[in-house]
Every structure is written in structure tokens, then in C-alpha cells.
Amino acid sequence: MSKRTWKELEQGVENGCSPWACRRSEARRCRTTSLPVTEAMQRSLAALFAARCRPQRWESVEASTNMWEILRVFTHWLAALPEPPTDVDAIHAVWNAWKLGRTTRVGGYHQVTRMGALLIDDPQVVGEVAEAMGKRIPKPRAQETSYTNAEYDQIKTPARRVFRSASIRIEHNARHLEQWRAGVFTEGGRDWLIGEVLDGLARTGHVPCRPRGRGELQAVARYARALGGGSKQHTWQRLYLTRLEATSLGVLLMAEFGLNLSVIHTLPVPRASAGSGPDGHPTYRLELVKRKRGSGHHHETRNVTDLGSGSPGRLITQALTATRFAREGVEALSPGTNCLIIWRTGTPSRGAGVGAWFRLGIGENSASDWGQLAGVAVGSPFRAAGGR
Template sequence: MSRRGHRAALPPAEHRTESPLGPDGLVVTVINKAGLTREFDFAELPVPDRLQRSLARLFAAQSRAWTSHETAKTCWSRVTVFATFLSELENTPQDLDEVTVAILKRWRTRHVSTTTGKAVLSTIRLLLRQDPRFTGGPVTEELLRRFPAAKPSKQSYEDDERKRVVLAAQRQFRAAWLRIGENTRLLRAWQAGEPVKGSRDWRLGEVLDHLARTGDVPRSILPSGQPHVDHRSLLGGASPEKTWGRLFLSRMELTALAVLLTDRFAWNLKVYDRMPTPTAAPSAGEKASITYQVQVEKHRAGRGRWFSTENITDSGADSPGRLITQALEATEHGRALAARLAPGTDLLMVSRLYAPSRVAHRHQDTERPRPVGPLSFGIAYNDAQRWQEAHDLGGSPFQRARRTTVTREGRPRQHTQDTNERVYVLPDARVQRDSRSVFADGAMEALEQARAEVFPGHLVDAPNPAHVQTVTADCEDEKTSPWPAPGGGCGADFMLCLACKNAYVHPGHHPRLALLHQQLESLRSVLEDGVWNEQWQDHLLRLEDLRDKVGAAAWDAALARAGSDDHTLVRLLVKGDLTP
């Protein structure tokens, strides 16, 4: 059914879904979300023909659920590892039905000790389980034998590490944002006709206009064939910052922006490749604030759940939305040029290539948008690698920055609650260390509470005629009660007598108190935990403390002596029908 409730049209009767497995049974074609294809030739595997075809069939069946060539490439590399392992055996299996328990044991032993190896085992197990030859028996049991889950290789940043990464990104992006902002103001002034014609600002505005329309400053070709920057003295040099960088971010500056966005919003690196330009609207009742709607793509969420929208408000310098405002300002000219060169293009994360013709020719990544003219979109893995090397960080910042933000905020971001706890929170060393004090404080609080919920009165061998009798104890002096009544005397109910230092308990009370203890225990099984804890837990703790002081044997014996009056009074106490 469509969203409006109309029945969707059926495909033509002769329509058939094209099989990803080629006619030769060896080549599998995978189509990604962009509609691009990639072929995987199983004839390249170093195993017999029948085994190649069996693996190709399983790979093709699995590929129907894939929308990413990266997923396919990962599975292909692990299938290649499995095929290579089989080819190195003394007797290489001709097909999957010749894979024995002993072979699978050797396969498991080779890989189970490393995180990467466990990932390989998991992929091959998932693949082979689709084959009818692995539906039962000892071989299947060995294939399905559990192995310890891999521990995440990345940990969140310590505070000083995070500050170093964020500071490096802030310095680089802020310098670029200020540079582009200054030149944008000059360009707009030129477009408005403000500078005097022929003045330096007028001539510079003319160059900036050319740059905004074409993506580069005017250049001429020298007799040697080398390009030469015109107006070099006017621009102050031929470096990117003095030429095309006046209006466009470089790839490293865009990477710095992505680091800041990940630190702030915990977005995945792949999100930046196809993130649409955020839409903006004034915040309700706030003229000085603006709220952006940011569309975030969740690559692993599954069909129909790929996208979510986050509302982010810019209400001042320290607000989360201020970074979105700055990102829009820094990429304004790149986005405008991309829309002119390729109408319909509307991606936020755009940068200017250093060598557009060379990079565009080498672009082979089918998962990321292709360059448009001199512009590139998103953050490639090698961009992250180059950025961390330039800042001497010892590793790509994106995974660790994302983990740091997720664990700092304590809530899921683009993933489920289970993933948040299992993958991010529980294995993180910083969370574990910081939790120790929380656990210790909780334990001390529980200990103090347990110490507070004790019987503070007195155990005596016989009643004192001078004391006032109550249902649960005898009272020495109700005038000094911790719970005085408005008209004088004690205003506490009879259960609180066991919490008063004026209480005296003698053996005549023991049967009734033992029976009360038994009834409170039985209530635990019929009441919700929250209700029972609120109404009865403290009273039970005091009774248990009293039982320990009397002695378990004497307590149990007293329970056997409880008479009808004791049962009636306890029933009234539990029902709340006895009041002072």
C-alpha cells in the first residue's frame, strides 16, 4: 500500500527480477543504492570449479540484501580468505559436501584468536548456513559453534586527547571559515557596486566573481605549457588560500569540519558523503534563533529505515546549531557552483579539489558521489588518514570521536539501545573507570540505608508496667516521639514503632512480629516491586534486624506460638486498618 492508502500497481506479468548470478554460474553482479554495478568473478578463487560455483551461489543469494559495494567487497575478501585456506589443505575439497569437522576445526583455530579473524569466521558461517548441506549433523554443529564476541578495537578519548583533536579541527576550520567569510563580504560588496571602479577592492571583487562562477581564479598558459595565476600580486600569491581557497574549502578543511560535527553530533563518517543541505526555519517564538532540519543517513538500519531527521537549533555562540550555520557559510559557494554545474545537486559537505582533472579521472569509489567539475563531496577514508597524519594524532579521529560523544551523552545516536550498550558503553575503558566511583557511591549509600533501617529500640526479657503498650512494641515515652502529633503525643503509625528509640520489645511481642515478618515476605510475590519497596521494604529490614538480634531459632519458635489475636492484628496492620 502507498502512504495515501492506494494499492500499489503490480509489475507486468512477464516481469522477472534479474538474478545477480551470471549465466556461467561464476560471476556475481552487485548493484548498490546509486544503481552502479560491481562484478565478482569466483573463477579467480584458488579452489576447484564445483566449489567455486557453490560459493558463488551462496554469495549471490546473500547479495540480494546488500545495497553497498563496501559490504560486498568485505564479504568477497573473506570468501577469498576461506577459499585460500581450503586450497592449502593436503586434500582440497572439491565441493562444500567434502568440508569435514576437522577442516572446520582447523579453520576456527586459525582465526578465533583475533578480532579480524572472528569477523571472518562470522561472515563465512553466515554464508555457509544458507547451503542445504549445512542443515544438520556434526559438520553443521561445528560450523555453528559459538566463539567469544570480538571486543571493540577503538576506545573513547580521554579528556586531554579529545581536547587536542577538537582544538586542531577548530583552528583549521575556523581559519577557513573566516577567510571565506571575509572574501564573501567583499564579493557581495562588488556585486552591489560599492567599491570604486578600478580600485583594489573592485579588481579583487572581479576576480572573486570569476572564481565563484568557475571554481578557479583567472589563469593563463605560459609558453612552457604550465598554467600561470593571473593577478598574482593582487591576490598576494598563488597558493590555494590566496586563489581558489578564498571561496572554497579544501578537502583537509572539510575534514576538519567533519571532525567537529562528529564530536558534536556523533555522526558516522559515511553520513557526510551524501548529507543534504540542512533546511532552516525560524524557531517558534524566537526571532534570534533558527532551527535546522538535518537529514542523517543510517547505512546499517535496513530498508525503509535509512534516514532520520534531527532538529538542531542555533541560538547563540555555544549552541549546537552554530556549527551548522558556520558549515553552511563555509560551503555556500561550493554548493552554488555544484548546483550550476550539475542541477539538482544539493549536498552540504563540498570541497574544492587540488587537481580536479587528475582526481576525477581516478575516482573509482562507487559508494561516494562523483566529483562535479572541480568539486568533491564527502570525506574519503584517505582524507581522514591524511588529516590525522598532518596533525600527528596517531589514528583517524572519527571512530574514537563518535564513541566519545556517544558515551559522554549516554544515549543512542543513529543506532539501537542494545547496540549503544553492547558496542559503545559497556566495553569502553573510560566508562568502566568512571563508573567505579558511581558503583562505590551506590554501595556506600546502600550500606548507609541498610544501617539506617535497623531496630533502634531495646530488647528486654519482660514488659515494664510504666510503658504504654502498642501493637508492635511497648513505648517508653510518646512525648519525645520523632513523629509528634499536632495535638501532642506520637503521630506515627504502629509499624514505625519499630523505628523509634523509645520502643521496647519483649518475648510477648515475638510471635506477632515473626508473623508480621512472614506476611510482609508473602506480599513481595503479589505486589509490583516499586509498590512493595515503597510501602514495606524499610519495615521488613527492621524486622530482619530484630530477628537477627533475637536469634533465628527463637524467632521461628515464636512464629509457631502466634495465636488468633496475633493473626487478626497483623492482618489489620498489613491492610492499613489499624491507626494510632
């Protein structure tokens, strides 16, 4: 992470706001509301957070983002108390209540231990409460069980349906774009206009637009008519995966290769082995980073071959095809990103991605929302796959 980025992050935190919600502007104004605690508490927490937002403390965006979410949970919990503490030096009166109400589950365990590790750096935290925050807490066992075969089918079926539909849509428009670039269509006709839009969409990430007011954009009328409308379904979704579709691809990778969410989230683009493919069966090299393993065992490689429909390698071919326009767009904006799962958002912002429109990987929120969006009552689909 660049020094400039770290500096901007600290500035955002000092304003009591999410570290990734600050606009890149001279004033660096924050786009989120302040934490629901007193001004004194905000300043103390901001100082603690900013002190850790350095390469020597937090080496990744993910680490600081996860801590920010815990901080938000903690401050909302404080705000709901009958008499919330006004600053960090008064947290000792409620710390045990926070601890006892959180440590029965793995998620609560992380909230308590990480919040304690953050607060203990404050010089106001001394004595017994500092000892309590620094005391080791036994980690509870995860309460989730492996999927049954029926649950596995319940997950894979909608994931396959959603991703297949997206793949067909993107491939159909990709063929139309190829024909336009080859000069197949008569200039000025509907098919020609669609091809012109697709060419711009592939190069820039969006269709030709004009200002609509309040900072919103609207597709140029003649292009919207050719496309059949100006909605996201008619415009940028022609070449890019949505959040739901990208998560569905992640679910299929989990089911096919037994990968967990953290591995899928950062999965590099698989490369076809040198010399593979003359017989029509390309072999891909998967480079997996498994951070939960011990030192020296974080990296693993697998070779998978596309032997046709239903083979593990065919899923990799489909993933590469469905994400190729997004990967090309991200490569132009940030060379060397090398992430397989990239999707486009309809709400431009500065987030965990590249530019205003593209997002990388699959976050915890996407995983949690997937079941509801896909119409499956499973919560997050990325659980142990022992019931396969």
C-alpha cells in the same frame, strides 16, 4: 545508479582496475595498475566483482568501493606468499591462513567474511573450501574504547582551530565578492581583479588558467599577481574547504551531536524551520540516516537552534556558511545532491564526488589521515564518545 554507470564500472573491473578509476572515454582506459596476481586470477576476480556490480547485488557506490579495497588487500596478501595460487580454484590451499590471520579484529572479520562471500560465487570453488568460506564466523568485539575527557579536548581543539580558520578565510573572501558585485571597486584595480577572480571561482570552481604543459594548468599571470600567487592557498581555497578542513567540521559535528562517521558522511543540508529566524535565532532540522539501526528505525530528525556562540545551532550556521559556494557549485553540476559537507580537491579526477573538483562527505581515508594532518596522534577521531 544509472545503467551507463554500472556498465562503465563493469568495464573497468574487467580490465583488472579500480571501478572508479576509469576515464569516461571511448576506450575506457584504466588509470591504475593491475592487481598483483596472475592474469588468470585477475580474470576470475574481475568476473566475480563485475557480477555483483548491479543494483540487485550492490545498491550503492560505497558497497562496491569497500569491497574493492578488501580485494586489493587480499590480492597483495596472496602476492606476498612464497607460492601464490595462480587462480581461484587453488585458493583452498591458503584460505585458512588468510582466515586465521584476520579474524581477531572487526576489520579483519569483515575482510574474511566479505572475501569469502565473493569467492563462493565462483563455480571453481567447491567442496570443503566452499563450506569453509560459507561458514559463519563469530564477530569479534570492537577493541576501541571511548575517549577520555583529555582525549576529547585533544581532538576538539585542533578541529575547532582548523575549521574556524577556514570559516574566517571563506567569509572574508565572500564579503570581497559581494562588494565586487555591488560595484564598490574601481575597474582594473587589484581589489577589482580579485573580485573578478572570486566571481569566476564561485561560478566555475576554478580561477582563470592557461595550459602549463603535461596537462597541468597555471593561473593567468595578472590574476596570480593580484591574488598574491598562483598556489591553492591563493586561489581556490579562498572559497572552498580543503579535505582537512571538511574533516575537522565532521569532527565538530561528531563532538557536538554524537554522530558517527557514516551519518556525517551522508548528512543532508539542514533546513531552517518555516517561520524561524525573526528573533535572530534560526532553528534547523537535522535529518539523520542511521543505517546500523534495525529496519524501520533508520531515520531520525532533530531540531537545533542557533542561540549564539557556543550553541549547537551556531555550528550548523557556520557549516552552512563555509560550504555554501561548494554546495552551489555541486547543485549546478548535479541538481538535488543535497549534501552538507562538500570540499574541493586540488587534484581533479573521477572519484566519489561531483565533477572533477568537488568531493562529498568524509571517507574512511580522510578520517584516518586527519590526526596526522592536524598534528594529533589519535588516528581516526570518529570513535565512541562515551568519555565526554
